[in-house]
Structures are given as structure tokens and as C-alpha cells.
Amino acid sequence: MKNLMIILGAMLFYGLAVVPVNGQSTPSTKINYAVLTNKVAQFQPISLASKSLAQEDGDNFGQFKVVLYGPEVVQLTDYQRMKPVLKMARSSSMKLAVCAMALKKMKVDPADIPPEFEVVDNAFLHALELQKAGFFILSL
Amino acid sequence: MKIMFQISLFWLAVAMVHPIVAQTNSQNEPQNYVVLTKKVEQLTPILLSAEALKKEDGAHFGAFKVIICGKNIGDVTDLSKMEPHLEKASKLGVELIACGFSLKKFKVDADKVPEELSTVDNGILYNLQMQKMGYKSLGL
Numbered sequence: 001m002k003n004l005m006i007i008l009g010a011m012l013f014y015g016l017a018v019v020p021v022n023g024q025s026t027p028s029t030k031i032n033y034a035v036l037t038n039k040v041a042q043f044q045p046i047s048l049a050s051k052s053l054a055q056e057d058g059d060n061f062g063q064f065k066v067v068l069y070g071p072e073v074v075q076l077t078d079y080q081r082m083k084p085v086l087k088m089a090r091s092s093s094m095k096l097a098v099c100a101m102a103l104k105k106m107k108v109d110p111a112d113i114p115p116e117f118e119v120v121d122n123a124f125l126h127a128l129e130l131q132k133a134g135f136f137i138l139s140l
Numbered sequence: 141m142k143i144m145f146q147i148s149l150f151w152l153a154v155a156m157v158h159p160i161v162a163q164t165n166s167q168n169e170p171q172n173y174v175v176l177t178k179k180v181e182q183l184t185p186i187l188l189s190a191e192a193l194k195k196e197d198g199a200h201f202g203a204f205k206v207i208i209c210g211k212n213i214g215d216v217t218d219l220s221k222m223e224p225h226l227e228k229a230s231k232l233g234v235e236l237i238a239c240g241f242s243l244k245k246f247k248v249d250a251d252k253v254p255e256e257l258s259t260v261d262n263g264i265l266y267n268l269q270m271q272k273m274g275y276k277s278l279g280l
Contacts, residue, residue, distance in 0.1 A: 045241045045262050
């Protein structure tokens with residue numbers, strides 16, 4: 001009987017001590033999303049998706065990030081072209097990011113792009129890191 | 141002998157609550173897949189993938205959905221391009237889905253979309269919703 005109590009105690013200890021350590025790999029219970037795109041035109045359906053998911057997830061909605069890469073990063077310096085995109089981002093929960101490697105390749109000065117865009121070193125690496133952090137990822 | 145029995149019992153109990161065991165159990169659940177593509181030509185390798193996964197997963201093969209989006213969405217109305225894929229998809233139980241946002245944006249008559257395809261409002265949103273439901277996703 002005494003030994004049985006020791007075993008049950010050890011199981012309880014394992015349950016309390018080990019399982020939460022594994023649980024640390026998912027630090028947030030919020031639902032997060034990221035979409036990787038190389039087309040500015042895709043911001044529209046992406047922002048609509050962001051709005052729908054924010055509504056659908058309610059309090060569980062975390063972040064919705066859009067990372068732009070490729071030659072179209074040059075469009076970020078075109079204020080008229082960017083105006084509707086920034087408006088869409090404001091009206092949805094979409095967070096904007098752009099690839100620094102693409103900016104460099106296309107000779108775009110990061111100082112000339114809207115401040116709403118977070119500059120990430122490498123869009124592909126960033127997407128993989130977000131996926132590792134538990135984000136649902138879609139590459140377009 | 142009694143101690144050995146109790147140690148074995150302890151490790152059995154540990155194994156039952158350990159995440160690795162939980163992971164193995166999750167492999168017994170249906171495996172569902174969603175692929176988002178912008179090219180009808182990619183249906184050939186996608187359907188070959190579905191065929192291979194169906195064989196691999198056996199009784200655990202769940203749903204396989206293919207969302208077609210983008211500027212070439214009009215190709216879904218071209219029966220000469222679609223017919224071989226429609227037959228194969230139906231044989232495999234693969235669901236072909238056209239993105240309603242793309243149909244509208246690229247002015248494709250929804251009535252001309254083969255009846256074997258279903259339509260969703262926004263392919264990007266649908267993909268993220270499926271991922272949230274546990275589907276394995278690939279964006280092409």
C-alpha cells in the first residue's frame with residue numbers, strides 16, 4: 001500500500017512537473033497567422049481574411065502578420081499606391097512587414113517606406129520562425 | 141520482484157501521459173491536407189501527391205482540398221485543361237475549390253466553373269481556417 005502511494009505520488013509529480021515544461025513550447029494560447037506574399041495586390045484579400053478571422057476567433061485572436069518580399073517592394077515608396085493598403089491595415093488587425101533583403105536588392109531606402117511596415121531581415125526566415133512559434137502560415 | 145513490478149507500473153503510467161505517446165495517438169487521427177495553388181498545371185503533381193498520401197495514410201487519410209486562386213483562375217473554365225484533373229480528383233476524393241474573390245477580381249463567370257468545383261468567398265481565408273482545424277497546408 002505504502003509503495004503504491006509512492007508510485008501515485010511520483011506520477012502526480014511527473015504530471016505536474018514535466019507536462020508544463022513541454023507546454024512551454026506554446027507560450028501563447030492566442031491564434032496567430034502570417035501570410036507571405038510577393039504581390040501588393042494580394043493585400044486586399046489578405047486583409048479581408050484578417051478581418052474575418054479576428055471576428056471568428058474573438059478573444060483568442062492574436063496577431064495577423066503580412067510579410068511582403070520580392071521586386072514589388074519598390075511600390076512601398078509610392079504613397080498613392082500605398083494609401084489604400086495602409087487604410088486596409090488600419091481597418092483590420094493586419095500587421096505589415098517587409099523583407100530587408102528585398103529592399104536592399106531593389107535599392108529601396110528603408111527610410112522611404114511607410115513607418116507602418118516592420119523591416120525583417122529575411123522574409124523566408126521570418127516566416128519559418130513564426131511557424132516555429134506556432135503561427136499558421138500561408139505562402140502565396 | 142514486487143519492487144520490479146512497481147517500477148514497471150510506474151514507467152507504464154509515465155509512458156501513457158508522456159507527449160510522445162500523445163503524438164503517436166494523434167497520428168492515428170485522420171490526416172487532412174489543403175493546398176493553395178495559382179496554376180491549374182500544378183494540379184498534376186498535387187493530385188499525384190494526394191494519391192501517394194492516400195496510399196501512405198491508408199485508413200487515416202482524411203480530406204484533401206485544393207484551392208485555386210489568382211490571375212489564372214479563368215483556366216478552371218477551360219474544360220480541355222480541367223477534364224483530366226476532374227476525373228482524377230473525383231477518383232481520389234480530392235475536393236477542388238475555386239476562390240470566389242479571384243473569380244470576381246478577374247471577371248470570370250462563376251457559371252462557367254465546372255460543377256465538380258466548389259467555390260469559397262476567399263481562398264486565403266479558407267486555407268487559414270482549414271489550418272486552424274488541423275489541416276496540413278502548402279501554399280504554391
